[in-house]
Amino acid sequence: MAGGTGGGETITMSTHESAVQAAHAHGAPQGFIRKWVFSLDHKVIGLQYYFLALVAVFVGMFLSLLMRIHLIWPTVALPLLGDIKPETYLTLVTMHGTIMVFFVLTTAPQGGFGNYFLPIQIGAPDMAFPVLNMLSFWTTLVGFIVMIAAFFVAGGAPLHGWTGYAPLSAVQSTGPGEGLGADLWIISIAIFCIGALMGALNFITTTLDMRAKGMTMMRMPLTVWAWFVTAILGLLAFGVLLSAGILLLMDRNLGTSFYVPLITVNGQLTGHKGGSPLLWQHLFWFFGHPEVYIAILPAMGLASQLLSVFSRKPIFGYKAMVYAILGIGFLGFMVWGHHMFMSGMSPYTAFAFSIMTMGIGVPSAIKTFNWLGTIWGGRIRFDSPMLFAIGFVSLFVSGGISGPFLAQPVLDIQLHDTYFVPGHFHLIMGVASIFGIFAATYYWFPKMFGRMMNESLARWHFWFSFIGTYAIFMPMHYLGMAGMPRRYSQMTEVGYLLDLIPLQKFITYAAFITIAGQLIFLVNLFWSMFKGKKAVDNPWEATTLEWTTATPPPHDNFGGHTPVVHNGPYEYGVPGAPRDYVMQTDPEIEPAH
Amino acid sequence: MASFSTTATVTDPRVALGDDGILPPALAGGSGDRPDSGLPDYATRLRRARLGLLVALTPVLMLFVSFTSAYVVRQGLPSLDPRTATLVRDWIPVTLPKLLLINTGVLVLSSVFMELARRQIRGEAVFASADSIPGVPPASESRIPWLPMTLVLGIIFLFGQWMAWRQLAASGFYVATTPSSSFVYLLTGTHAVHLLGGVLALLGAGVASLLGLSLTRRSIVVDVTAWYWHFMAGLWVYILCLLEFAS
Amino acid sequence: MGLVLLAVIWLITFISTYFFIAKTWWLPVGASAAAAGIDHHFTTTFILMGIVFVAAQVALGYLVWSFRDRGNPAKVSYSHGNTTLEIVWTVLTTILFVGLNLTSSSIWASERFRPAAADSVQVEVTGMQFAWYFRYPGPDGKFGATNPELEDASAGGEAALGLDTKDPASKDDVVSGVMVVPVNREIEVILRAHDVIHSFFIPQMRFKQDAVPGLAIHMHFTPIQTGEYEILCAELCGLGHYKMHGIVRVVTPEEFDKWLAAREAEKL
Known part of the structure; x- marks a missing residue:
């Protein structure tokens, strides 16, 4: 077991002098390979995850750009892809969705920032099982490589969409890309599941078992709560996705009939019979809906954190926020059927799912209310992390408000599988989460690299992203209402879609500009890493434990001593305190209730 | 949702033995009361490893819960026969090889041996770490090789499963023959892969023992593998009941 | 700012x-x-x-x-919520x-929740890569048998559905590439799919339902406006998804009867 990698684990448990001595003995690894490649240090692993996600997000974004180009200029040859075949577009759709959901939205907020900051924020020297932590990263990387490999095999990448509905995904003859490419796609996701499970195991054990003295659960920063609950969701959801993937692989390659009934493809019998296509959808969405919260919860936790830090005010309703995170996590497992209102599922079941789904809007609304309550009466500093946090709240509201449309089966009749759906989920699950990642980057960059990011570049990046995002995704709602179905590679075959082409053109132009804006971020990131202004240990005057240690943090995070926590995570503007913020490690303040 | 409370107790009562059943932050204060015998170190690591295992078993459980629901759905849902436009069921129950019962016995017995091995090595580890305490004799309990015996039984079980598959195939039930045979191979196969993990962990502990690696560390590996092994034995009984009685 | x-x-x-x-x-x-x-x-x-x-x-x-931070050191309101x-x-x-x-x-x-009315017009809708076919039961009110082994997608029409012409009930079945329905009558749609999941979507009818292989899904709608409306596939079904397109023609009951009778006559 990886738990036995040294005396380091016990340090947090004990404030004994002897234990402190042991921490020094458990020194940082020397040599490039052990330090930066096969590192056991959660901080290095966090950075590895982050840069993996950075590569993935640019791949995913590039694919989306090609999609946008093809949509409005269907005859233009695409860069790198050349000739346009009808399936090319669907390949882009599939790979864009899969890469973004798994290797960006699941990888960066949780694997990246969670790995780096969860142990520090609870005062632990590392994750509970460092070897497992390292393995989880390398597993994820292998998953990513396998996914990319799908582009380069005969037949190319699969065209069945990121949801991979059977039988399209379960029978090799249903289209190009459904051969080896689709197998690689499933195998990649299975590998990813295993990596994510190892990560989740570490997050949960670490949070439960390695908190510093005084760090009670109700003193944990909301970011830690979010990572913790996200890990629980992952633990429950990825096993189910893995099982669904195994069944799919068997249907594809061993001739079983879990998902495939008696069907003919191009008039040819496939040899399958009796399977249930809806079974895949149930298993997939049992994972798929919690996955939405896996992507967004860390961003919610972070937004809560940042709104408090930069408003110089305690978070409004800490307990309500914790309960809302738990409520979202819990309800997240009971609403998967809302993806299946039009699937042939019993309409009674559909109605029950829709009630539950409307119910999950409630904790989300509580969070929004509390975010507004947090900035109310504050003294807001508009540093770049705060801009993105405010942007997150705005996007979260906009993306959330279209939820109750889709959650009602009656309206879903019209809106299901139209552009209304991508409009909705890109705002809330896609870009809102991405804004969380940006905010986290700007916020923690000084701690991770010891330098500040360039503030004016950051502002330009914010305006491009914020306005650009709305320009891209708000019109998708209009398209959806007008009846534009998703995943159409051309709009020339259906009469009334021709009228919608100008709107699609607008979206593509907006996408060009927004993506160009992301280059500002890339430049800022790498330029600041080497040339940025030197950062002090606590540049934002924040209270949580990562700001009590050196910049960047030493190998064991706190340089041989163990923090002792006396205060909650959001003590800003405390009356009578010498500064406008009270660190978690400062002497305990009067209970303020 | 006990694990969310501030004093999260772990469901396994043994875990709590060392530290009043309370996870940190109480531990930091709690461990200071005991004499500095090296025990808290071992207890902490053991507890953490067990907690990790408990968490790790959740996705394994979810995997099989998911397979079970697929099993129930696949068995119960009729499908349209295009020829007659009527709904038909295509579930043909598989007669399970009798060999599976023997395998079950082997696995249950191995689980018992595993438990004995766990207690044995735990005793050794506790004594080893308490060497410095005067008046306590060094460990010299039973020397029965429970661990290798468990390992052998585990391998026999896996071999037995292989034989059972051969028998199934010989009687005409291949993976894709009927949905019920698909599930037999799927469930037994996935279980075998998981048990193989336990076998490899035991092999690792054995090799570590030969190389004379730290007893503490080895005992933690054996302890955690033991709980995993018991889980696998229970899971196997469940799978067998599902295949036998729910078809 | x-x-x-x-x-x-x-x-x-x-x-x-x-x-x-x-x-x-x-x-x-x-x-x-x-x-x-x-x-x-x-x-x-x-x-x-x-x-x-x-x-x-x-x-x-x-x-x-x-x-916003106005630069003056005014205290913020210290509150943990309400x-x-x-x-x-x-x-x-x-x-x-x-x-x-x-x-x-x-x-x-x-x-x-409610099944289609007893006097509704029955239309079987079959989706396949990448076309919609519509079948009417004919005067006997019964759909004849189909056989997957007889399917010939390239031939279109009855052959595409694999209609088993030996079955007496299939003799009078009418298969069409265009959906023709009478106005102000309830239409019972029986949705089937040959290969993968398709979704039958008529935006103006506020009607959408997946056609799932292995299921025959019964649905209904009542057109109240004559005219031609476009049918789309709303579930990703493969490379031709974007052109899996059909037409529903809503006509007066008289025209509908005439159309159906003409198609029956063609068969004889």
């Missing part, structure tokens, strides 16, 4: 809302009996959610501007969200 944020957030909110209110791109004009109810519920939801949307964004913009407000807010949203959904239950029930 606070003012710029306020301006941008408000502008985005008002521009977005304007296009909704102006109905620049709105639901296509309804042509079925269910459309009025669905559209009404859509409008209700739109108004309620629109109010929440505008209120939240306007509040966000205002608060960001109003509570439980009463939390509870009020929670109860209000619960009532709003769940209540809104419950008000739509009768529409959903009439669309999906």
